[in-house]
Amino acid sequence: MPRSLLCLLLIAPSLWAQSTVDNMVTPTPPTIWLQLEVGAAKMYGPDVQSQEEPLTKGLELQGALGFHISDQVALGGIFNRYSSSNSYNTTVLLGYDYYGNPQTTTASAKDDLSIKFFGPALFFRNLNNSRSAAFVGFISGGYVDYNDDGTVQANGQTISGKITGNTFGLLTGIGGEIYLGPSAAIGVECRSLTATISSRTLEMAGNSVTNTEKASLSRISINAGLHLAL
Numbered sequence: 001m002p003r004s005l006l007c008l009l010l011i012a013p014s015l016w017a018q019s020t021v022d023n024m025v026t027p028t029p030p031t032i033w034l035q036l037e038v039g040a041a042k043m044y045g046p047d048v049q050s051q052e053e054p055l056t057k058g059l060e061l062q063g064a065l066g067f068h069i070s071d072q073v074a075l076g077g078i079f080n081r082y083s084s085s086n087s088y089n090t091t092v093l094l095g096y097d098y099y100g101n102p103q104t105t106t107a108s109a110k111d112d113l114s115i116k117f118f119g120p121a122l123f124f125r126n127l128n129n130s131r132s133a134a135f136v137g138f139i140s141g142g143y144v145d146y147n148d149d150g151t152v153q154a155n156g157q158t159i160s161g162k163i164t165g166n167t168f169g170l171l172t173g174i175g176g177e178i179y180l181g182p183s184a185a186i187g188v189e190c191r192s193l194t195a196t197i198s199s200r201t202l203e204m205a206g207n208s209v210t211n212t213e214k215a216s217l218s219r220i221s222i223n224a225g226l227h228l229a230l
Contacts, residue, residue: 032230033074035064037187039223041082045216055113058084060191060221064138066123074123078140080171080193082115082219092154107154115217116145117171117193125177136187137174144169144195144217161204169195169217183229191221 043056059082066076092107119142125134148163175189195217202209 031068033066033068034228034230035062035066035187035225036228037062037189037223037225039189039191039221041191041219041221043082043217043219045218052086052111054086054088055084055111056219058082058113060219060223062191062223062225064121064123066121071127072124074125076121076123078117078119078121078138078142078171080117080191082113082193082221084113086111086113090152092152105154107152109150109152112149114145114147114149116147117169118143118145119169119171121171131179133176133178135174136177136189138172140171142169142171144193144197146197146200146217159204161202163200163202163211165197165200167195167197167217169193177227185227186224187227188224189222191223192219193221194218 039060039062041058041060043058060080061083062078062080064076064078066074068074087108087110090107090109091104093102093104095103097103117140119140121138121140123136123138125136127134144167146163146165146167150161150163152159152161171191171193173189173191175187177185177187179185196214197217198212198214200211200215202211
């Protein structure tokens with residue numbers, strides 16, 4: 001069963017309990033509306049190393065703009081950003097002594113990860129009888145931008161670098177919204193991003209190295225926010 005559907009089953013009873021609320025009318029199409037949401041996200045995949053595990057949990061922000069062509073369907077676009085950071089200690093090789101023994105030191109390292117998604121989207125909703133609430137969802141295919149800014153501090157020196165890459169991803173969501181009036185609603189949504197990056201470039205100290213090992217950028221999230229008719 002899709003993860004977004006499991007989330008929907010959890011929020012459906014509380015959403016549909018609002019069906020008897022009076023005087024909560026949704027806007028009459030065509031309507032331009034803005035969606036602003038924030039939530040918690042978890043990345044998943046088989047290729048996560050131990051020091052990267054904290055980066056798989058982070059904050060997700062999403063903004064969407066849509067134009068309702070009917071009560072059920074809207075066309076628009078989505079901007080979605082995932083961010084996470086991690087600080088840890090690591091061992092750095094300084095070189096070898098006269099006898100060939102490795103010389104190491106302990107360094108502090110930090111990663112700041114950002115994954116951005118841009119794409120057109122198809123939105124849909126199913127209003128209840130009193131038009132006070134609705135099941136909502138969307139599907140979007142678009143560009144995924146990967147950026148990991150890293151720093152390493154050792155022996156009083158700081159070395160900075162970054163890992164970048166891009167790919168194509170599929171972002172979907174399903175949830176519900178409760179209308180506060182003709183121009184505002186509160187929304188709750190479960191989302192899933194499916195994406196795999198096949199090439200990443202490390203840039204450090206004027207040099208660059210390309211890693212062609214595939215890595216999963218897929219994640220699930222749960223979000224809440226405000227939906228406004230413009």
